[in-house]
Amino acid sequence: MDSRSDIREFLTTRRARLTPEQAGLPNFGGRRRVPGLRREEVALLAGMSVEYYVRLERGNATGVSESVLEGISRALQLDDAERTHLYDLVRSANEGARPRQQQRPARQQQVRPGVQQTIDAMTGVPVVVQNGRLDVVAANRLGFALFSEAYVQPQRPANLARFVFLDPRAQTFFRHWDDTAYQSVAVLRSEAGRAPYDRALSDLVGELSTRSDAFRSLWASHDVREHRTGTKSVHHPVVGDLDLSYEGMELSSERGLILLAYTAEPGSSSHDGLQLLANWAATTDAAASTSSPVPTEATDA
Numbered sequence: 001m002d003s004r005s006d007i008r009e010f011l012t013t014r015r016a017r018l019t020p021e022q023a024g025l026p027n028f029g030g031r032r033r034v035p036g037l038r039r040e041e042v043a044l045l046a047g048m049s050v051e052y053y054v055r056l057e058r059g060n061a062t063g064v065s066e067s068v069l070e071g072i073s074r075a076l077q078l079d080d081a082e083r084t085h086l087y088d089l090v091r092s093a094n095e096g097a098r099p100r101q102q103q104r105p106a107r108q109q110q111v112r113p114g115v116q117q118t119i120d121a122m123t124g125v126p127v128v129v130q131n132g133r134l135d136v137v138a139a140n141r142l143g144f145a146l147f148s149e150a151y152v153q154p155q156r157p158a159n160l161a162r163f164v165f166l167d168p169r170a171q172t173f174f175r176h177w178d179d180t181a182y183q184s185v186a187v188l189r190s191e192a193g194r195a196p197y198d199r200a201l202s203d204l205v206g207e208l209s210t211r212s213d214a215f216r217s218l219w220a221s222h223d224v225r226e227h228r229t230g231t232k233s234v235h236h237p238v239v240g241d242l243d244l245s246y247e248g249m250e251l252s253s254e255r256g257l258i259l260l261a262y263t264a265e266p267g268s269s270s271h272d273g274l275q276l277l278a279n280w281a282a283t284t285d286a287a288a289s290t291s292s293p294v295p296t297e298a299t300d301a
Helices: 003-016 039-046 050-057 066-075 079-096 113-123 142-145 146-152 162-167 167-173 177-194 197-213 213-219 270-285 296-300
Strands: 127-131 135-137 229-236 242-251 257-263
Touching: 003 079, 003 213, 003 242, 003 296, 039 050, 039 066, 050 066, 079 177, 113 127, 113 135, 127 142, 135 142, 142 146, 142 197, 146 162, 146 167, 162 167, 162 177, 162 197, 167 177, 167 229, 177 197, 177 213, 197 213, 242 270
Parallel strands: none
Antiparallel strands: 127 135, 127 257, 229 242, 242 257
């Protein structure tokens, strides 16, 4: 991935989405040749020369200070995820050559036994541990049961972005597939800013871009998102519709991994569905291991 090109595309797409009125600038009418703000308007709002901003938007991030990035973040009204992404892109562009450790093939991530024991003890809620590529690195029994459809695919570790875009089951499993697809790509785009030389991530993006028109279109939008909290509405093949909330927590002892715990409103049909799912998981032992396919009952139900 090319950090200089990503800076250019990211700033251009952020600039295009803002109108002068949204930015607090007067609109003198007339025909505008570009959607959204002009470069000189961004420079004015950020408190810098037009030449300097143009240089940065072209991907030349050499020597860019934090105050400059803060000014651009305010001018373009970036949210926290977008601001972090801009900083990541500039840092990567200034690193120059690929860090030696990132040139090697990525080894499969694992959690420490203590982390696995902890999530296994959380028997009442589905828990999965993901990396920035949306690989499912670990899960408890109920977490494996919840995402059993993703384990029909042969690749290990199971990857939720690959499931979303390349497996027809995902269109039924995720009841709001469009939202899930958008969020998945935005998370991957954020990870690309943090780790532009991650070979496994580059391979995944290349595979999805080649095989999915939907992914290719969403990737071009350069939208980013942090996987912190939200809702997930799924249709599970065993227990039916589930409306779940999730909270994401970074594992301080496992760099780059996030723990996601899913819950349902007490007394709701989704809460009852999770209890049924837990009973089903216990009888089928759906969480035998990350490398074993789920039992056939999960796919035939």
